[in-house]
Amino acid sequence: MLEILFRDEHLIAINKPHDLLVHRSSIAADVDEFALQMLRDQVGQWVNPVHRLDRKTAGVLLFAFNKDAEIAMHQQFAENKVQKKYLAIVRGHTPDSDDIDYPLRKENGTLQDAFTSYNTLQRAEIDVPLGSHPTSRYSMIEVTPSTGRMHQIRKHMAHISHPIIADRTHGCNKQNRFFKANWEMTTMLLHASKLSFIHPVTGNVVNITAELQPEFKRVMQLVGW
Numbered sequence: 001m002l003e004i005l006f007r008d009e010h011l012i013a014i015n016k017p018h019d020l021l022v023h024r025s026s027i028a029a030d031v032d033e034f035a036l037q038m039l040r041d042q043v044g045q046w047v048n049p050v051h052r053l054d055r056k057t058a059g060v061l062l063f064a065f066n067k068d069a070e071i072a073m074h075q076q077f078a079e080n081k082v083q084k085k086y087l088a089i090v091r092g093h094t095p096d097s098d099d100i101d102y103p104l105r106k107e108n109g110t111l112q113d114a115f116t117s118y119n120t121l122q123r124a125e126i127d128v129p130l131g132s133h134p135t136s137r138y139s140m141i142e143v144t145p146s147t148g149r150m151h152q153i154r155k156h157m158a159h160i161s162h163p164i165i166a167d168r169t170h171g172c173n174k175q176n177r178f179f180k181a182n183w184e185m186t187t188m189l190l191h192a193s194k195l196s197f198i199h200p201v202t203g204n205v206v207n208i209t210a211e212l213q214p215e216f217k218r219v220m221q222l223v224g225w
Contacts, residue, residue, distance in 0.1 A: 002038055005060060006208045010069040010201050012047060014039060015210040016061040022049050035061060042123040051077050054151065056167070059086070059192025060210045072200030073106045077148060085194035086143040086153060087121075088210065089219055090162040091175050094120045094139040100156040104149045116156045126224035130178055138165070138223055140192075143218035153190065165189045165219070183222060 004016040016022070016035055037119040039047055046062040050073035063175050064070035076082050086148045100116040124138040130136045139162065154170040157163055163171040166179060166188040179185040212220075 002042055003210075004034065005149075006062075006206065010065055011050075011062060011073070011199070011206075012039070012043065012065065013060055013062045013195070013208045015213075016053055016058055016215055017193075018058040018215060021055050021063065022052055029039060036063075039063060039174065040143070045200060048150060048195055050074055051082075053192055054154075054188075054190075056188035057086075057190045058210075058213045058216070060208050061192070062195060062208070069200055073197070076200070077196055080146060080148065080178055083194075083196040084145055084148075084192065086145070087140065087191045087193045088143055088153065088157065088215065089140050089165050089189035089216070090139070090157055091140055091165065091172055092157040092162050093123050093125075093137050094118070094162050096120050096139055098160070100160060102156060102159050104155055106150075112149055113147060114149045116143060116153060116154050117146070118143045122225045124225060125190060126182075126223055128182065131174060136178075140220070140225060179219075183219075185215065185219060187213075189216055193205065 004012060005015055006013040021034050023034050029213060036049060046064045047065055048070050050062050050064050050070055053059065053061050054147045064073060064135040102114060105111055118140050118141045120141050125135050125137045128136050145152050154164055154167050157168040166176050166186055168176060191212055193210055197206055199206050
């Protein structure tokens with residue numbers, strides 16, 4: 001059963017687990033379970049996602065029960081009127097805060113503006129050697145993307161040399177192998193923790209938060225947070 005975080009007659013939000021696709025995709029033909037179909041079966045009616053989360057990313061995922069609400073929320077996301085917060089565990093000790101203003105290239109080669117801010121919540125240094133380093137350093141950050149480009153947070157954190165742990169596409173292969181070998185951990189440590197927006201029908205402010213998934217919490221315990 002999917003964890004439902006918010007529901008009214010127009011919108012419904014779930015806490016998507018890591019490694020669950022939002023909907024069927026040709027790039028994952030071997031996958032049988034999708035958040036969209038699971039939620040439709042669970043609530044017994046039509047729903048459609050109004051935004052996307054990567055397969056490896058967990059957290060708040062919002063769906064609409066009708067086309068009017070879907071279109072209205074699509075517009076809010078497209079106009080960057082929805083505030084999104086993420087939590088991530090990254091390699092190294094990050095600065096207290098930073099703004100990343102770095103354009104990202106689409107698949108067709110077009111550059112798009114992309115802006116991400118983050119604050120550092122925790123830092124850790126554990127007595128486990130990695131490569132030439134006698135210890136391993138990590139940070140937990142809260143991330144606020146102002147734009148919504150594909151893999152934006154993942155690409156931006158890699159760009160500043162603080163890649164997200166277990167990001168196989170944009171991350172650090174040495175760190176990813178390290179986590180798998182030492183702790184059997186392959187979950188990408190990126191979590192959509194909060195979504196805030198104006199309800200398209202009622203006009204009320206809606207704040208939806210999602211608890212961390214077990215693997216994210218396990219890594220927090222491993223590093224002493």
